[in-house]
Amino acid sequence: MSKKVLVVDDEPSIVKLVQFNLEKEGFSVEVASDGQTALEKVNEHPPDLIVLDLMLPKMDGLEVCKQIRKENSHLPILMLTAKNEEFDKVLGLELGADDYMTKPFSPRELVARVKAILRRMEALRDQGIPGDRNCLRVGELEIDTEGYEVRKKGDPVDLTPKEFELLIHLASHRGKVLSRDQLLNAVWDYDYIGDTRIVDVHVSHLREKVEEDSRNPIYIKTVRGIGYKFEGPKES
Numbered sequence: 001m002s003k004k005v006l007v008v009d010d011e012p013s014i015v016k017l018v019q020f021n022l023e024k025e026g027f028s029v030e031v032a033s034d035g036q037t038a039l040e041k042v043n044e045h046p047p048d049l050i051v052l053d054l055m056l057p058k059m060d061g062l063e064v065c066k067q068i069r070k071e072n073s074h075l076p077i078l079m080l081t082a083k084n085e086e087f088d089k090v091l092g093l094e095l096g097a098d099d100y101m102t103k104p105f106s107p108r109e110l111v112a113r114v115k116a117i118l119r120r121m122e123a124l125r126d127q128g129i130p131g132d133r134n135c136l137r138v139g140e141l142e143i144d145t146e147g148y149e150v151r152k153k154g155d156p157v158d159l160t161p162k163e164f165e166l167l168i169h170l171a172s173h174r175g176k177v178l179s180r181d182q183l184l185n186a187v188w189d190y191d192y193i194g195d196t197r198i199v200d201v202h203v204s205h206l207r208e209k210v211e212e213d214s215r216n217p218i219y220i221k222t223v224r225g226i227g228y229k230f231e232g233p234k235e236s
Contacts, residue, residue, distance in 0.1 A: 003118055004028045006047040008038040008064070009080065010056055014103075018051060021107040022114065035059025039067055046075060049118060051110070054081040054092065062095055069096035073158040074148065076117045080105070093201040098162040099188065100198075116188070121161055136171050139233040141210060141219065143171055152210060162187065163206045166199075170220060170230035179227040203228055 005022055009015050010033045019029045030047065032038040036058040042050065050068070054061040065077055079097040092100055099113060136143045142151040145168060150157040159167065166187050170178065178186075180196035188198070207214040218233045 002026050002028045003048040004030065004045075005114060006030045006032065006038065006041055006050045008032045008035070008050065008056065008061070009053040010034060011053075014053075014080075017107055018110060021111050025111055025115070027114070033057070035061065035064040038064055042068055042072070042075070046072065049076045049078065049114060051078050051080060051114070052097070054079060062092060065092065065095045065097055069160065073160055074164075076121060076161045078110075078113060078117065090197065090201055093198060094205060096160050098160060117161070120165060120187070138171060138174070138219065138230075141171075143168060150210070157209050159206070159209060162202055163209070166202050167206055167210065170228060174230050174232070177223045177226055177229045181227075183227065199227075 005027050007015055007018050007022070007029055008031070009018070012033075015031050015033070019031060022029050030041060030045075032041055033056075035056040038050070038052070038056075039059070041047075052061045052064060056064070059067075061079060061081075065079065068075060068077065073096075077097045077099075079092045079100040080103060081092070081100060082103040098117060101110060101113065135145070140153045142154075144150070148164065150159055150164065150167065166183065169183065169187050180199045183199050184196065203220060204214070207217050207220055210219060211217045219230060221229045221231055223229050
């Protein structure tokens with residue numbers, strides 16, 4: 001069965017271009033021209049991935065992203081923006097977008113990113129990490145790749161697909177320093193050409209969810225000038 005992608009944009013030319021290129025690659029495509037309709041479609045028949053424009057009538061892309069994340073933490077979101085401001089990109093990521101592209105973009109690159117996101121999500125379900133039943137326990141964290149769940153002190157933690165994947169990659173390389181470029185290539189599956197801010201935003205969000213004190217993390221440590229390292233709490 002083909003993967004379903006919901007394309008949300010109020011520019012008919014963009015929708016037509018994206019739809020044509022995705023369908024050419026075997027995807028099933030639904031479209032919406034405003035934020036409210038997009039939410040209705042997501043709630044009625046959730047897609048496998050959503051391509052979401054930032055500037056939309058009725059409800060903008062940031063609010064759509066925020067609303068989706070309240071109900072569905074696992075739906076991958078690729079955000080489109082016509083602006084180049086760092087603010088828009090970072091805010092979109094902080095609200096739960098997994099990736100972003102700036103208009104104008106190459107249709108071939110968009111298709112490649114959609115494929116990369118879905119391929120990585122499929123790989124997550126098959127990826128084994130040390131531990132019982134594909135489950136890694138570190139301190140008060142329990143990461144279950146089969147159930148696609150993370151628990152802290154036994155309570156579930158809602159992570160976006162990219163946050164979940166980033167946590168797994170860090171945890172499965174426990175004790176190893178990973179540069180931002182290494183994380184970009186491993187977790188996002190392509191080269192951002194130095195745009196490492198996306199890693200920092202996701203790490204910051206991840207810390208807020210898995211750490212007791214995000215400003216004094218015990219799991220995801222910053223290695224100044226290089227990147228990040230996953231550790232467990234020190235034994236008392």
